[in-house]
Amino acid sequence: MAEPLAQRLRPQTLDEVCGQQHLLGKGQVFRRVIEGGRVPNMVFYGPSGVGKTTVARIIAQNSGMRLHRLNGTSASTADIKEVLGEIGTLHAAGGLLLYLDEIQYLNKKQQQSLLECIEDGSVTLIASTTENPYFYIYNALLSRCTVFEFKALTDEDICQGIRNALARLEAEEGGPIRMEEEALQQLAMGAGGDLRKALGCLEFVAAAAPRGEPGGEKRITAEMVRQVTGRTAMRYDRQGDDQYDILSAFQKSMRGSDPDAALHYLARLLEAGDLVSACRRLMVCACEDVGLAWPQIIPIVKAAVDAANMVGLPEASIPLADAVILVATSPKSNSGEAGIQRAMADLQRGKSGPIPRQLQNKHFDGEDAAVKGQHYRYPHDYPNHWVAQQYLPDALQGARYYEYGENKAEQAARAYWERVKQGK
Secondary structure: OOOOOHHOOOOOOOHHOOOOOOHHHOOOOOHHHHHHOOOEEEEEEEOOOOHHHHHHHHHOOOOOOOEEEEEEEOHHHHHHHHOOOOOOOHHHHOOOEEEEEEEHHHHHHHHHOHHHHHHHOOEEEEEEEOOOOOOOOHHHHOOOOEEEEEEOHHHHHHHHHHHHHHHHHHHHOOOOEEEEEEHHHHHHHOOOOOOOHHHHHHHHHHHOOOOOOOOEEEEEHHHHHHHOOOOOOOOOOOOHHHHHHHHHHHHHHHHOOHHHHHHHHHHHHHOOOOOOHHHHHHHHHHHHHHHHOOOOOHHHHHHHHHHHHHHHOOOHHHHHHHHHHHHHHHHOOOOHHHHHHHHHHHHHOOOOOOOOHHHHHOOOOOOOOOOOOOOOOHHHHHHOOOOOOOOOOHHOOOOOOOOOOHHHHHHHHHHHHHHHHHEE
């Protein structure tokens, strides 16, 4: 069985690794520690195909320690015990290094089994994960490791990796392979920051490209790449970091009044088929970020969301695009959201109290009541439908949760109530 190109091209030194210069660049702390010969317990966190496993293998090969590799998707408790069983044996004279890929798939008990040996240094752990380690790795284990984030590769990083791969393929096949610049850029963009994905596609199109005669030139065109990549290898793992990053960027772009960015992230959500999350975050943004600056937007966005769910994808993109542009270009106010957060914060601090008698839903006073009667004042019986009376509990008298926003709508409301309450 032929070994995949990505595996054949796996770098053997840190200098050969594409990207991750914030970790691997000359003079960076991470690189200095690794080159110093002492390997600490580490967790590598980042998307797939960006070099986590490659860097871990390079570190392990140069550590002088006995290396064990396990994958969290298939490793059992017995596998872990087998590794730990070598502690103190001649095999582990130079130390044991356990490389544990996809550690998030180990359960809590399996992760706990590593604590003691990591604590006393009898085993050095390098773990990798595509999920946020602070959510998926047992806290006691995480506290014994240093977390390093591996970032998605840039298009330039991917292009360099493709060029390296082309040189390797030419050497293997004994003939030149020419890739159009447009094809190179198309493949890099279509990889979505995943070099392994790019190399897999490259191997496919290189195999399909005709050579004509022995030793002749193979030519890879942009059209060939488009047929293989189909659509951008967009990162979107439901319930994973990619989903939440896109949703966060979607709402922050609307909040930041950038309709172009908001439409971009909406497109990514809809391309992934996540209509539900797009609708939910759109409604949240209309209420939280536009809110009282233009409260009429809430039923408008709700109508657009209802229409989107009625027609389904792909047509749902039309009413949602209208609503996203409307939210992004509307005046903004978070005074409602800020007000409820202040009120909830007081409750969580224990600041509450009995509901004032005049607001209670009862009309009979007990025999022990010091003051008889409810004494509720009905606002509609007074000028401007307002009368001064106590509404907050005694313990919260004078508390201020809502602050009028600076927008036109809320300032108009503020001016109205100032006139009413001053009797003008």
